[in-house]
Amino acid sequence: MPYQTNESLWGPEHQIFRETVRKFIENEVDPHVDEWVENHDTPREFWLKAAKAGILGVDIPEEYGGPGGDFLFRLVIAEEIGYSIAGASMAPSLIADGTSEIVYRSANEEQRQKYLPPMVRGEMLFGLAITEPDSGSDVSSIRTTAKRDGDEYVINGAKTYISQASIADAFMVVARTSDVPGAKGLSMIIVEADRPGFVRGRALKKMGTKASNTGEISFQDLRVPVSNLLGEEGRGMNLCLGGVNMDRITWPLIAHAASQRAFEETVEFVKNRKAFGQTIFDFQNTQFKLAEIKTELAVGRAFLDDVIRDYKEHGRLDTQKCAMAKMWLPEMEARIMDTCVQLHGGAGYMDEYPISRLYTAARLHRIFAGTAEIMRLLVARSI
Ligand SMILES: Cc1cc2nc3c(=O)[nH]c(=O)nc-3n(C[C@H](O)[C@H](O)[C@H](O)COP(=O)(O)OP(=O)(O)OC[C@H]3O[C@@H](n4cnc5c(N)ncnc54)[C@H](O)[C@@H]3O)c2cc1C
Known part of the structure; x- marks a missing residue:
């Protein structure tokens, strides 16, 4: 089942692009990801293929080799990577294409002309x-x-x-x-x-x-x-900060989509696995846990939609809300992943089950792109 997202947020061009990203992950990532996991790396050809599929530098203007889309295209990529099991193993790699946005935003004309076209073509990482x-x-x-x-x-x-x-x-x-x-x-x-x-x-x-x-x-x-x-000179920190809101909405979206996937994987598992003469799903404990997860997912998604709607209406991301999203969504994800592993029993600890990779990937989301504690500091400043 594809990731269900609020359709009113996206234009038809984003929905078409979503299909492109999904197919790319299905054809070019899913079959190879186990090998990449073994090597702790994504091979170079991957970037050329990603470029050919049109998913690098999605918001870079045409004069610098990009398709000139809006920032929402990056959010579509985030959702699709987050929801895919393979994405759990390689999300930071593909999201690293966000560097093209930093070059575009920070560079002078000569630097843009020099670096952006090869970045969008996947030739320069x-x-x-x-x-x-x-x-x-x-x-x-x-x-x-x-x-x-x-x-x-x-x-x-x-x-x-x-x-x-x-x-x-x-x-x-x-x-x-x-x-x-x-x-x-x-x-x-x-x-x-x-x-x-x-x-x-x-x-x-x-x-x-x-x-x-x-x-x-x-x-x-x-x-x-x-x-x-x-x-x-002396503006390095400002250049870093100029892009933080982008990260602080991208990673919460990945966290939400991954949690949704974990929920679905777990429902499927508990409905098939039996203990004491009934399925794991039949225990009231399991149903209560799943009810809590379903509710957290709905609450988290409503907040994310609100942040995205802000962007659509005002053309900018709200700094406070992005910090709140980066603080809360990965912590929601942590609770959900932990419960989902528990409901899988021993299988949840095995790398061959998707929930295991989703769980370890989730641990990163509270640490990088600004830790949960730093997000608390930022939110607290406004109180
Ligand atoms: C997989 C991965 C990929 C990464 N990719 C990149 C990359 O491409 N480029 C890059 O530059 N970095 C990258 N990082 C680094 C990442 O940004 C840092 O790990 C992160 O910013 C935290 O810094 P730190 O590890 O030094 O932890 P520290 O800053 O030492 O923090 C340790 C703990 O102390 C807490 N803490 C720190 N300050 C405060 C405070 N004032 N109040 C309360 N608590 C506090 C932190 O929240 C944390 O819990 C990556 C990290 C990982 C794990």
Whole structure:
């Protein structure tokens, strides 16, 4: 059964696109995802195929090689990835295409012309490198430096937990360009991976989302031209923050769609599995748990729809509501996934059952793109 979503939110063009994404996942992801999970990576051809299917850079304007759609196309992708079992293993990989939106929003004309067309064609992969071994939620403590030397920056430092670290061709690196302490000294600089001094570290082994690459990179006296600076010096944090609402609605949508899928997988399982002469579904405990899940799903979806409707009506996402969504939906998902695993019994712990992969993937959603605690801080500021 396809993911049921409020049809009034989407135009006919989004619904057609939804079918495209569904077919792409069915034909190009589902058959291969187990192999990718084994390798902890998504192969390079995947990006070319995704581009050919028209699902990269969906909101990039035509003059830069994109189809010029609106942001809602990205949300359609999020829902379809979230609902698919394969998506549980590789969502961060495909969502990393959001880097094209950051380039579009932050770059000057020359940079847009240079980077966006190959990104949309799947020929150039970008990563976003903010997190460091000693700096995660507290971005202002970033230590990587980019020191000006004539018309070049000399970059030194290390980044970790970076999506696409082993495979990306270039990274948007947040680095310190001045001695001004805190976030004001930070800038965002494009670093191509073929420059001398660029070092790829380990690909990290994760508990879930195993088909999506995550790893380490470092820079040793790496030189880039000053023209690789995105925006202005000292505005790196602002460029990061400019896209946070996008992440803070995308991941809650993925969390909701994955929870819906977990619910459906569990209903199917408990109606077939028997114990003590009846199906697991026949126990009142099971029915009560499923009733609670169904209700949480409806409540969560109503809030998400409200956030999306805001965007449709005002052309922008509401920062407070996005923080609330990023805080609440992944926690709803955690409750649902835990109950669904429990209702599966031992099968729920086995990798061959979809619920197991949905469960480990869900654990990520409370951590990255801003932890649940950081979202609480943001919401609390408005009280
Ligand atoms: C699979 C995966 C992919 C990732 N991809 C990328 C990527 O592509 N690029 C990138 O730059 N980063 C990426 N990250 C990193 C991610 O953004 C960070 O892990 C996240 O921001 C949290 O930072 P941290 O791990 O350093 O935890 P910390 O910031 O050290 O936090 C540890 C704990 O302390 C809590 N905490 C921190 N500050 C406060 C506070 N003020 N009040 C209360 N509690 C607090 C946190 O909520 C958390 O529970 C990825 C991470 C993962 C797991």
